[in-house]
Amino acid sequence: MLLHLISRRVSPSFRSQPSKLSALRFSTTVSAAERLYDHLQGCKNNPEKELASAKVKLDASTINEVIKRCSPNQFQLGLRFFIWAGTQSGHRHSPYMYSKACEFLEIRANPDLIKDVVEAYGKEECFVSIKTMRIVLSLCNQAKLADEALWVLRKYPDFGLSADTIAYNLVIRLFADKGDLSMAETLMKEMDCIDLCPDVMTYTSVINGFCNAGKIDEAWNLSKAMSKHGCVLNTVTFSRILEGVCKSGDMERALEFLGEMEKEDGGGFISPNAVTYTLVIQAFCEKKRVQEALMILDRMGDRGCLPNRVTASVLIQGVVEENDEDVMDLSKLIDKLVKLGGVSLSECFSSATVSLIRLKKWEEAEKIFRLMLVQGNRPDGLACSLVLRELCSLERYQDCFFLYEEIEKANVISTIDSDIHSVLLLGLCEHGCSWEATKLAKWMLDKKMRLNVSHVKRIIQALKKTGDEDLMRRLSTI
DNA sequence: TTAGGGTTAG
Secondary structure (H helix, E strand, O other): OHHHHHHHOEOHHHOOOOOOOOHHHHHHHHHHHHHHHHHHHHOOOOHHHHHHOOOOOOOHHHHHHHHHHHOOOOHHHHHHHHHHHHHOOOOOOOHHHHHHHHHHOOOOOOOHHHHHHHHHHHHOOOOOOHHHHHHHHHHHHHOOOHHHHHHHHHHHHHHOOOOOHHHHHHHHHHHHHHOOHHHHHHHHHHHHHOOOOOOHHHHHHHHHHHHHOOOHHHHHHHHHHHHHOOOOOOHHHHHHHHHHHHHHOOHHHHHHHHHHHHOHHHOOOOOOOHHHHHHHHHHHHHOOOHHHHHHHHHHHHHOOOOOOHHHHHHHHHHHHHHOOOOOHHHHHHHHHHHHHOOOOHHHHHHHHHHHHHHOOOHHHHHHHHHHHHHOOOOOOHHHHHHHHHHHHHOOOHHHHHHHHHHHHHOOOHHHOOHHHHHHHHHHHHHOOOHHHHHHHHHHHHHOOOOEOHHHHHHHHHHHHHHOOHHHHHHHHOO
C-alpha cells in the first residue's frame, strides 16, 4: 500500500503514459489529439483543409500532444499543424508553446524545415494570411534564425501579402541581436522606402545591437536620427545607451550621460528611472567601486526615485562581497533601502541570504534567514530554496524539516521545487526520521507533488529497510 | 521596448 501510494506520485516519465495531467484531463487531451493526428495522417496534401473538418477545441496540451506524436519522423507535418493551430480563432500560442514547438520539432537544428513548409504552401496553393506569416516569423524568432526570418520576409509578395512593421521589427531585432548591424540598418532603410515608418521598437533594437557591439557613438547617432524621424527619445532607449556605456567600462562617461538625463530641459521624456539608476549601480558594484554605487543610491533618493528589488539585491550583493567581517555596513544599507521605500525588509533580508550563500558564508546566511522568520518577515522563494538545499547538503535533514515547517507557516512553500522535497524525504528516510518523513510525505501527497525519478527507487528502498511498521501504517492511511 | 535569482505550469 505504502509503495503503491508513493509510486502513484512518481514523475510521468517513470510511467508509460507521458502526462502531467489528471486522468480525466489526460483522456480528453488524448482523444482530441488522436482525432487531430488522424486527420493529419489522412491527407498529405493541404492538410490544413482536412484539419478544419476535425472540429476539435484547441488547447495547449492537445497541441503539445499532436506535435509530440509527429516527432521524430513527421516534423514537417507537425510544423504545419502548429502553424495552422495558431491561425485558428479563439486560440493563440503562448511563448511557452513556441518554445515547445521549437524543441519537439528540432527547428534550430533543422532550419530548412521553415523554408520547406513555406514552399509547400506555395506549391499546394494553400491559403496564407498575415497571421500565418506572423506565426512562421515567431518560430524563427524563438529559434533565433535570422537568415530564415529574412527569407520568410521576402516571401510575403509570393502570397499577395505586404510585410508590416511588426514583421520588419522582428527580423531587424534578430539581426541586431546577432550582431549583424549592417543588415539591421539596411532593413530599417528599406522600411522607409516602402512607406513603413520605423518606430521606437525598431530604433531601440538597433541601438541595443550597437551598444552590445560596443559601438556607443553609432548608437548615439542613431538616437539623434530617431528624433528627426518623429520618434521621441525616451527613458528606455536612453537607458539602453547608458547600459552600453557602462558595459564599455567608461564610468566617467556613464556619469555624464546620467547627468544629461537628470537635466530638466529634456522635458521629462528621458528622466532616469529605477532601472536606469540600477544599471549604473550594478556597473559600479561589478567594478568593486561600492562606495560610488552607494552614492548613486543617495542620488536617486534625492530625486525621489525609489529603489526596487533589483536595486536592493545588486547593492546588497556588492556590500556583502566587499566586506569580509563587517555586517554593520549591510544593516545600515538595508535600513536605508527600507526607509527610502519601494523595497521591503523581507526582500532585503532574502537578497542578503541569497548573496551570503553564494559567497559560501553559510553561517551568516542561516542567521539572517532565521532572524527573518522569527521577526515574522516572509522570505522569498529563492532564499527558501537555497537555504533548504544547503541544509540537505549538510545532511541536517531534521533541521531542514523544521525550517520547512516554519516556512510553510509563512506561506511560501509553493515556490519550493519538487526536487528539494524529494531530497529531503530521502534524507529523512535514510536517517531514520520516520515521524518527519511521514509528515513530509503526507504534505507531498496532499500537494500532488511529483517525486524525482532518480530518488524514488532509493526512497522506496530506504522505507523497506527501516521496516518501521508505524511509518508504514501511517503512510498507508494517507 | 526594461533588468535579476531557482522552480513550476501552460
